[in-house]
Amino acid sequence: MPAARSLWSRLHLRERIRDRDTAVYGVLLIVALVWPMATIFATGDTFLTSQAAHAGTWVLLAVGLNVVVGFAGLLDLGYAAFFAIGAYSYALFASFQLASSPLHHAYHLPFWLMLFVGMFVAAAFGAILGFPTLRLRGDYLAIVTLGFGEIVPQLFLNLDQWTGGINAIGSIDQPSLPAWITGPWAGANDIAIVRDFNFSFDPVAYYVLIVILIIGAVILVNNLHRSRLGRAWMAIREDEVAAAAMGINTVTTKLLAFAIGASFSGFAGAYYGASFGLVSPDSFLFVVSVTVLVMVVLGGMGNIAGVIIGAIAIYFLLNSVLSSLPANLQSLSNAIGLGWLNNSNGAWPGLSELAQRLQFLLYGLILVLMMLLRPQGIFPSRIREQELKHAVATEEETVVEQAHAS
Amino acid sequence: MATLIAFACGSTSGGGGAKGTIKIGSDLPTCTAGGKSTQNGIDFAIKQKNAAGGVSGFTIQFVPFDDCRQAAYSADAGVENVTSMLGDSKFLGMIGPYNSAVAKAEIPRAAAQSFTMVSPSNTNPCLTKDLSTCSYHPQDLRGGKPNNYFRVVTTDDYQGPAMADYAYKTLNLKNVGVLDDSTVFGAGIADTFSSEFKKLGGTVTRDSYKKEQTSDWRSKLLTFKAAGAQAVYVGGTDDQNICIPRKQMKQIGWDAPYMGGDGIETPDCINQASGNEVGISATSAGADATQIPGAKSTIDAFRAAFPQPNDFGGYTMQAYDATNALMAAIGRAINDANGSMPSREQVRKEMAATKGFVGVIGTYDFDQNGDNSLKIVSIYTVQAVSDPTQSTGVCGKTASKDCFVWKTQFDFAKSSG
Amino acid sequence: MSVGDFGFFVICLTAIVLLAAQAVVHPSEFAQILVFGLADGAIYALVALGYTMVYGIIELINFAHGDVFTLGAYVAAAVMGFFAGTSEDTFSVSNLVALLVTFPAAMLLMGAVNITIERVAYRPLRNAPRLAPLITAIGMSFLLEGIMFVWSGPFTVHVPDLLPHGPGFNTTIGGVFIEFKDVFVVVAAAILVSLLAVFINRSKLGKAMRATAQDRDASQLMGININRTIAATFFIGALLAGAGGVIWGLYFNAITYNLGFRTGLVAFTSAVFGGIGNIPGAALGGMVIGLTAAFSDAYIGSKWTQVVIFGILIGVLVFRPTGLLGMRVPEK
Structure with a gap:
């Protein structure tokens, strides 16, 4: 069949499938499409869909941080601050919160508008923070962002007249759409059009939304990466002095990376505010920034597909494997007749108690081992992989030379 | 999965x-x-x-x-x-x-x-x-x-005021420093205490801390003392280190009552206050089990x-x-x-x-809000006891003879009708 | 004077004027807070030195360092538990013996722990992407916190109050209440910092450390054993952190498994504040941050202290990126 063959070769399908990243995207997309249907069919409830929607927030965050850390090589240790700014911009203007503030008037702006407002506000803060500090070199940006990340949640906590402080902002408006389609993939029997659809914590609706947001973000970031700006980022990451010598305005370029990264965090924040329905200063602490950073580095800095995998893996590890470990061990030991292990006895705290205490230790151990085994991450970007091999090779050469010299 | x-x-x-x-x-x-x-x-x-x-x-x-x-x-x-x-x-x-x-x-x-x-x-x-x-x-x-x-x-709107009443009327305190641990519970109960205490005619100095950020409360306690406070009221729970300031009161040489909500009626609170646990008073939401036949x-x-x-x-x-x-x-x-x-x-x-x-x-009985009809608040104070089993049984680990002892109770259902 | 220096100067001057006003109005209260701040700052300084030394030599923010400090306090609590006859009420000879054993035990053990961490988690990644060791540092931090969590759960651990305290061991000078403990902390920290300074400046190993921090490749060519020098840096940093942990435990008598996280962050801020890589700078930075925290707690409110400390950090980096005393890390 020559016609089919020519089509086959014209699409470059074989080459595309051979490209690892495209394959990863393909698998991710297929899993994303069948996930709600498959899990609802298998478990009879929407729990796994809602977990996946929650994990999607982290994927979005990781994709955004990847622009800053992976593409431009800037270390950001306060990424959660922009997440908080996005979440609070939505929560303040889409709840009853401002009625009890000095404004005495509640605003209920639509989610679809605030999604972009949150994004721009976060980007603006990113630019304001970045402007005076990005001209500094080395790890100073990391330290400044760390400080910023500590200050922002504390401000939201302290300005309780406006934000409700520790009492958090609750009953946040749910997004609504003029029409929505429901069907067997969402657990319904028939395909039907729903008019005046309100999300009201519908896991499938939120899942669909986050998948669309992630796809949009990935396409955007991919194009940025291939653009002139993307190449400028790469140049700066590799050698700032050389990049400046080539005529790249390093401050503007870095500022753009920083602001674009922050805007994704703001975007994710608005989504988080709506899907979780509660925005509290406790949800944006340093540990959030660290977790996103771990997702990016572990997934493979600079490679979007790798970062998505990293985010899913870490989310699954923290929220499923480790958190259900005590209960799993308990039922396992009951099942194999070692139930007495569960009872505390003197210094022995009981198996499930011990497993609970072990969570921290295991998380730390996994991080260290993963990094030692694959310092470049699970799916590193091709270019960086090559660089790394090269770097190791040169290093070995130097060692050999030194051995000869001594 | x-x-x-x-x-x-x-x-x-x-x-x-x-x-x-x-x-x-x-x-x-x-x-x-x-x-x-x-x-x-x-x-x-x-x-x-x-x-x-x-x-x-x-x-x-x-x-x-x-x-x-x-x-x-x-x-x-x-x-x-x-x-x-x-x-x-x-x-x-x-x-x-x-x-x-x-x-x-x-x-x-x-x-x-x-x-x-x-x-x-x-x-x-x-x-x-x-x-x-x-x-x-x-x-x-x-x-x-x-x-x-x-x-x-x-709810806290009974616990806080009960302690405010007890402090103002029974202990005769007119000026109290109030510290909370920046949790929903801690800030809430500290607010209800403060507003009732002010309503009675007392003076309140407020501040809050976060567990992750504070290990030294002495400067804060000192400003409370300098502002004329005769006691400290804390809103919070022991897992937020709420009773460590109690120990540090001794380090700044300040001997005054230390009061709080049910979050401090715990053995870990007594452990945290080590050496200065006697004199801590706590409210508990509900009647004391030992007071109920x-x-x-x-x-x-x-x-x-x-x-x-x-x-x-x-x-x-x-x-x-x-x-x-x-x-x-x-x-x-x-x-x-x-x-x-x-x-x-x-x-x-x-x-x-x-x-x-x-x-x-x-x-x-539950009302339409879901709150129950019991509006009893009990007050306990840490004292040295000879037989811990005769107290609430909430005692320290090393200070095993210093336990919370039931003092009195307030029944808001009776007073408000 | 550049614009940055001028801004920095204005900020410092404002702070000093505001504090001086307080000192004039309430002198004894001011002096009392000064004492608290100095004592806290002395401990931050001990921890900050470890950060600054490690950053100076391998440019790594060693997130696990704060947890090494906490582990030191945990070990101290355990070691003190072995001594029968110690008393929290009166100071006895057995208290003294316990203290004399606890300090070296905790310090050396922490030194060993930190060398192990460096060997296992950082050295294999010395040529990996720059962020890889940062993630293992975070992992090690979780791991150490996990060990302490498994050891004694989320509860507050009591460190025996073995230092002399109570009547006879405190005094009031001009309305300022000073305990023996306050003096002990400051003096102990001062001795340790001076010993470190002498070691770095006079000994051969200290010279090797400084050389390695300046140019690793060149010092290797000069015959310096890089691995050994870096390991020594981690060891010495951990000695100080361990001592800091014991002192903290003796001073506050209450520790929790995650104490190191926040203390580490503050200590790291101190190191940056003083000029990262700069040993006297870290000590000075620790003192300044300790004092800032104490004054902010008292005059602004505890809930603003975090904002004040990190606000200062950002301000310093914007106006005077090299820190108070200037950084000693060459641009590479």
């Missing part, structure tokens, strides 16, 4: 009754001593019930969930737990959560499916009452659905089943009562459903209709 979830829902008090199994979940921070001892109360109540034949032919299965993440309660984890309970139609109700901040995140999810929540320990008034000091309305939290959230404890036998039976010293805590009996009230409502709902598995809405309706339920700590 599916197998993991199946494991997570594994049985802990298994077996199947004649008609089948009804699941009751709990959502507590079991990484803390308070959460764990509360869970024991639920476990004990359900074991007792099953041993006596279950509820109208159904066996009750207890499925405990933990809302700790990285060793601290997390509203995200709580929402996840509730979501997974909602996904399983065998769950007809839950006991919990332990922390008011978690309740605020969980109520909207559970209300949407008429899922009954009975908290043994949430004392933040805004969860049920429409007060001007709250930043939201309880009906918004429930999304317009009928109330699904009940609690067996007295008939409670002792239940507590003794519990102690026999859970012998470790940390097994019993300030909310164990509240959890026991909450569980029994919920099981009684499930029993009536089974009758409504003509002996078969009731719906969640039937359980919710019956829970709301609870009248005159006799528990260990008192007799409960």
Whole structure:
């Protein structure tokens, strides 16, 4: 069949499938499409869909941080601050919160508008923070962002007249759409059009939304990466002095990376505010920034597909494997007749108690081992992989030379 | 992932009754001593019930969930737990959560499916009452659905004022420094104390701290003292180090009363205050079990089943009562459903209709907000005792003879009518 | 004077004027807070030195360092538990013996722990992407916190109050209440910092450290054993952190497994504040941050202290990126 063959070769399908990243995207997309249907069919409830929607927030965050850390090589240790700014911009203007503030008037702006407002506000803060500090070199940006990340949640906590402080902002408006389609993939029997659809914590609706947001973000970031700006980022990451010598305005370029990264965090924040329905200063602490950073580095800095995998893996590890470990061990030991292990006895705290205490230790151990085994991450970007091999090779050469010299 | 979830829902008090199994979940921070001892109360109540034949032919299965993440309660984890309970139609109700901040995140999810929540320990008034000091309305939290959230404890708007009354009238204090731990509970109870104390004519200096940020409170205590404070009132819980300032009061040579809510009526508080624990006063939401005839036998039976010293805590009996009230409502709902598995809405309706339920700590009626009719607040003070078993049994680890001793109680139901 | 220096100067001057006003109005209260701040700052300084030394030599923010400090306090609590006859009420000879054993035990053990961490988690990644060791540092931090969590759960651990205290060991000078403990902390920290300074400036190993920090490749060519020098840096940093942990435990008597996280962050801020890589700078930075925290707690409110400290950090980096005394890390 020559016609089919020519089509086959014209699409470059074989080459595309051979490209690892495209394959990863393909698998991710297929899993994303069948996930709600498959899990609802298998478990009879929407729990796994809602977990996946929650994990999607982290994927979005990781994709955004990847622009800053992976593409431009800037270390950001306060990424959660922009997440908080996005979440609070939505929560303040889409709840009853401002009625009890000095404004005495509640605003209920639509989610679809605030999604972009949150994004721009976060980007603006990113630019304001970045402007005076990005001209500094080395790890100073990391330290400044760390400080910023500590200050922002504390401000939201302290300005309780406006934000409700520790009492958090609750009953946040749910997004609504003029029409929505429901069907067997969402657990319904028939395909039907729903008019005046309100999300009201519908896991499938939120899942669909986050998948669309992630796809949009990935396409955007991919194009940025291939653009002139993307190449400028790469140049700066590799050698700032050389990049400046080539005529790249390093401050503007870095500022753009920083602001674009922050805007994704703001975007994710608005989504988080709506899907979780509660925005509290406790949800944006340093540990959030660290977790996103771990997702990016572990997934493979600079490679979007790798970062998505990293985010899913870490989310699954923290929220499923480790958190259900005590209960799993308990039922396992009951099942194999070692139930007495569960009872505390003197210094022995009981198996499930011990497993609970072990969570921290295991998380730390996994991080260290993963990094030692694959310092470049699970799916590193091709270019960086090559660089790394090269770097190791040169290093070995130097060692050999030194051995000869001594 | 599916197998993991199946494991997570594994049985802990298994077996199947004649008609089948009804699941009751709990959502507590079991990484803390308070959460764990509360869970024991639920476990004990359900074991007792099953041993006596279950509820109208159904066996009750207890499925405990933990809302700790990285060793601290997390509203995200709580929402996840509730979501997974909602996904399983065998769950007809839950006991919990332990922390008011978690309740605020969980109520909207559970209300949407008429899922009954009975908290043994949430004392933040805004969860049920429409007060001007709250930043939201309880009906918004429930999304317009009928109330699904009940609690067996007295709210902070009784605990705080009770201590304010006690401090102003009995201890004759006119100026107090108030410190909270920046949690929903801590800030809330400190607010209610402050406003009542000011209303009585006293002076208050306020500040708050965060556990992760503060280890040295001496400068703060010093400014309280310099502002003329005669005592310190703390809003918070021991897992936020709320009793370490008590120890540091000694380091700045300040001898004054130290008062707080039920979050400090714990052994860990006495440990934190090491060397300066005598003179701590705490309120507790509810009557003291030792002051109620008939409670002792239940507590003794519990102690026999859970012998470790940390097994019993300030909310164990509240959890026991909450569980029994919920099981009684499930029993009536089974009758409504003509002996078969009731719906969640039937359980919710019956829970709301609870009248005159006799528990260990008192007799409960729930009002339309889900608050109970008991408005008793007890006050305890740490003293050196000769026989710890004659006190509340809440004593220090090294200071094993310094225990909370019952002082007095306030009954707001009687005073306000 | 550049614009940056001028801004920095204005900020410092404002702070000093505001504090001086307080000192004039409430002198004894001011002096009392000064004492608290100095004592806290002395401990921060000990921890900050470890950060600054490690950053100076391998440019790694060693997130696990704060947890090494906490582990030191945990070990101290355990070691003190072995001594029968110690008393929290009166100071006895056995208290003294316990203290004399606890300090070296905790310090050496922490040194060993930190060398192990460096060997296992950082050295294999010396040529990996720059962020890889940062993630293992975070992992190690969780791991150490996990060990302490498994050891004694989320509860507060009590460190025996073995230092002399109570009547007879405190005094009031001009309305300022000073305990023996306050003096002990400051003096102990001062001795340790001076010993370190002498070691770095006079000893051969100290010279090797400084050389390695300046140019690793060149010092290797000069015959310096890089691996050994870096290991020594980690060892010495951990000695100080361990001592800091013991002192903290003796001073506050209450520790929790995650104490190191926040203390580490503050200590790292101190190191940056003083000029990262600069040993006297870290000591000075620790003192300044300790004082800032104490004054902010008292005059602004505890809930603003975090904002004040990190606000200062950002301000310093914007106006004077090299820190108070100038950084000693060459641009590479």
